[in-house]
Amino acid sequence: MDKLRIAVIGAGYWGPNLVRNFRNSPDWDLVAVCDLDPQRAARVVGDRSTVAVETDVSRLVHRDDVDAIAIATPARTHADLAIAALEAGKHVLVEKPLATNLEDARRMVQVASDMGRALMLDHTFCYTPAVRHIRQTIADGVIGDVLYVDSVRINLGLVQPDINVFWDLAPHDLSILDFILPSGLDVGPVTATGADPLGTGRACLGHASLPLPGGGIANITVNWLSPTKIRSFVVGGRKSTLVWDDLNPMQPVALHDRGVHMAKRPDDLAERTQLTVSYHMGDIHVPALPGGEALGLMVEEFAASIREGRPPLTDGESGLRVLTVLHAIDESLATGRAVALQQEVAR
Amino acid sequence: MDKLRIAVIGAGYWGPNLVRNFRNSPDWDLVAVCDLDPQRAARVVGDRSTVAVETDVSRLVHRDDVDAIAIATPARTHADLAIAALEAGKHVLVEKPLATNLEDARRMVQVASDMGRALMLDHTFCYTPAVRHIRQTIADGVIGDVLYVDSVRINLGLVQPDINVFWDLAPHDLSILDFILPSGLDVGPVTATGADPLGTGRACLGHASLPLPGGGIANITVNWLSPTKIRSFVVGGRKSTLVWDDLNPMQPVALHDRGVHMAKRPDDLAERTQLTVSYHMGDIHVPALPGGEALGLMVEEFAASIREGRPPLTDGESGLRVLTVLHAIDESLATGRAVALQQEVAR
Amino acid sequence: MDKLRIAVIGAGYWGPNLVRNFRNSPDWDLVAVCDLDPQRAARVVGDRSTVAVETDVSRLVHRDDVDAIAIATPARTHADLAIAALEAGKHVLVEKPLATNLEDARRMVQVASDMGRALMLDHTFCYTPAVRHIRQTIADGVIGDVLYVDSVRINLGLVQPDINVFWDLAPHDLSILDFILPSGLDVGPVTATGADPLGTGRACLGHASLPLPGGGIANITVNWLSPTKIRSFVVGGRKSTLVWDDLNPMQPVALHDRGVHMAKRPDDLAERTQLTVSYHMGDIHVPALPGGEALGLMVEEFAASIREGRPPLTDGESGLRVLTVLHAIDESLATGRAVALQQEVAR
């Protein structure tokens, strides 16, 4: 099977990771790396290599030895670059977030559809063995109805000049929720609180609550100001509770065979019926997850979706759903109220 | 030094713990245990003992061989029992929460003041070596300005017939905040979200955000529905970050010498000044905490406050402050808005 | 059912733990506490109690309101006290080690047998839910043939004036091995190494290797000089590996569904057959263990063995087997060679 030919735009923070994974992949032939700064691109390409270094994006997107373009540039440039590449007939992979506003995002999705090309979001976490396992566990009914999700992502991070902490970190949590929950991001009115204790002009830490269709709730905690890293994700269900600790390499996922159910029992003292919640306290099960770097599995899925002519698992629509919730979060931060989503996000 | 003489009312869930600690204390002589069910009281007293078993509260509070009364009964009975004991000239220790409404609570505080007797709240966590250490660390300026607090208390617990999860679990978090923060519970408008995915008629899990005076925020997550226990408490400051994991017996408290500070640097590409947050990534320090069961230290403080004629560390006022925030949480849950505290809670 | 009547000799380090557990047990009525120092005994008995305080052992063992005696005194006094009590017709519980030499130990076992009374060793760890679970797991064939056991017990402890670190700590490991292994302490020649880096005159840390019947090996590491506590116990089998971390309250026991098996495969380069070990890498399973303090279960077993007229799970014979291995360890330390056991220890 011939390799697909890829070019990467952006040799900054994330681009080199994409370059490394496209290079290691049996599906891909890395043809070119493009950056405004040719030295930076050359460093990423390395010595004794014949991979091309480009600085001109419009020349790059019209190279006829390139099948697909990966975009790892600042978010505000995503829309123009992606649309140029799609219109040149290339398949496109975009870093999250898809765009900086819903209009751009909808346009990108539309152009990809019109051109019949793949538009894929690099929602990296969806390709980790842990998240794939969680999705399957929920789909198999092992967890039962989802009562709550608690996602905590406390990460050292640069305070971004244009966006708040939710736009920087929450796309990870939101894309995971979109991926694993049967109802995806079809959530009720969103309540968000934030704080800016250093006076940077934007929320540097915050919390968002997303009501789930069945009465449950998903909570997201994000924080830029903690140099201490926490990445925990708990899915509580009627039948069992799943705990994912992304920083525990030995036991990343644990399924606690512990669930709750309601019972009615007479309460003699109060002369009425008392609702009680009973717990089932069973064992803990730590699955052996398959190996594999998430980025490697992501570029594999990009190739597979192109070859099979189907949308990738994390397609442009998923990026649009994430943006829709981010906008509701921003509005809740500004108004102090719960905010309904602007548009239908049902999958 | 003569021992002080104590009687305990309530031989249910918590009473036996109090009995054990009063018995083991060199400060206290346990005189009587009182419960509506004399068998239950007798079981707590045990064999070959001359400790009295009482069933009549009004007789108990008038025993003249008793200096103080500890109340471990349902919350709705606290006010009447405490006021009867105070009016009989006894010092009183009450389980949290102080009462079920602010009116009762204010009355209890007033009677204690009028009678010149100690009214102490059993805010047990404030007597753990960990919380005492955190309070001191903040007071010493080691943490710097508090930017955020994240308290997660996920506990298996019976769904209570009359109260929601905040009233059951959050008094712990609130009493700790009241104890360790220089500004105590003097917080801005409170935002709370909750969920009742089992249809019990009350929030079984929830989240509350409490704005702190300096622009920071304290977040509290409580949950009844998870049979998996988490008790983590993070205090992020400008100078360092403190992490308390109450379920890690080997390293309960860790001080991360990691702080953040703002800097301005020119952003050449954008032709403007960019605010950046710099991190100081130092070592982690795990203090050797003194031993001692929290309840043991609590009964010691009860005796000391009586002997020294001063208010206990966790006095009636602290119980009143906790109730005030609980009421704001309830109102925010009901209205979907941020709710200011009903009264001044500054210490 | 009438309670059995117990007296405890020794109000020093361990005695108060026994007193507490006999008091809390529905099986036992604590009649007396005996110590050379009456104040010390009185402190253990506590206020407002009618439990007798004794200082005269011979009077105690002849009290006719006592069915059984628990001995928590220094090891060199065990033989005389236990034999006096047995000859007075009492059942006896002894702290480990059974005695300080094999002759005494054999005599104690003999007298108990002659008198038809229970002689029980307080091998506390055998009554933990973890060890009981391990024993059952091995008995059920889940682990398969035991290939190795690694027990590490690194404990802060006083350097004892008369005994080395093996006599102080290894009785725990040895009694556990005796309890859980199908072949018990029926081991091959023992190799032990030790060190005395502080010049105390006896080994303060050491390592012993005990060959198991099927070709496997049990390793024991003990250490007095480390203020850092480690208590890990690994049982590696053909089918699975069990890891017990006694200091991890949340997940004390984990069964790794990971085993090894031999295979032969042709090695073309070397033109011969190569033996290979294949691994089965399955999930990890953390069982929900029943609650219960080990000492509480131990005093329950003491009562049950008396009532049912059968030897207790950890009887005098088990104490004798432990002593036999301790003697071989001492001889290996002295001679630098592997040393066979002095007598048959097969169960």
Added chain:
Amino acid sequence: MDKLRIAVIGAGYWGPNLVRNFRNSPDWDLVAVCDLDPQRAARVVGDRSTVAVETDVSRLVHRDDVDAIAIATPARTHADLAIAALEAGKHVLVEKPLATNLEDARRMVQVASDMGRALMLDHTFCYTPAVRHIRQTIADGVIGDVLYVDSVRINLGLVQPDINVFWDLAPHDLSILDFILPSGLDVGPVTATGADPLGTGRACLGHASLPLPGGGIANITVNWLSPTKIRSFVVGGRKSTLVWDDLNPMQPVALHDRGVHMAKRPDDLAERTQLTVSYHMGDIHVPALPGGEALGLMVEEFAASIREGRPPLTDGESGLRVLTVLHAIDESLATGRAVALQQEVAR
């Protein structure tokens, strides 16, 4: 500064790791990869690369565009390859173990010395930030006299056709000891025990005790049969205890400010003086270690030693010392006795 030019022999298990690190290094220019199987070498080189693929070792070692050779082939081929490269004037890096017998090893060291070329052992662990920190902590006197070292390396691993588990795994522990201890591997008579419970014809798990000069002891536990991985390394000193857990990415090294000291106190009961060990129970300190992959730091040291004309930190002599102890371990396994080292290994 011009880059040094490297060729790597061996494209099997370890070679690709070396290739990746030489490629990423600013010190090195990767010129060629050599393997008997040209496809395997080509795969390691990758697409769009001008790095040479070689299959003929003798042609490779005489290329005049190569300054140094890295050897990642089976141990039995190390001596011939290294000597050929050294005699061709190249600097040489060798995988551990240096050779399969002491004669070969001594010859390699001699030829390197005669030719004035660097002979470096890839004792990778010595270049981890953790081991460098441990070495410095001991050198700075923070730990005090080393009382014991406990190294546990339980690793899934193929049963090797020619060597036992000590030759496979213990070179890691031994090279670390050689690197961090002031007295290096200058140890007393070595006692080793092993087991072969699967009947493979060689020890698959074992334990070695190495007496240290000051009365302390170093214990090494190695195990091929456990699919469960443990890599813990404890250095106990008079002043403090250092714990390294190589599988804990968040807190790999912890320094426990806990030490022991001897005291004499009168023992009234025994009418003599009792030796007691006192413990100092202080805080735990987790240092922030610098980042950096060990292999990257290793290739950097290789370049620095060549440029500065000095022996590398882990030179041929260190490899010889490790082999000397491995031979003593083998002899102890065979004879059941403690075995003195064959030759002087003092640094």
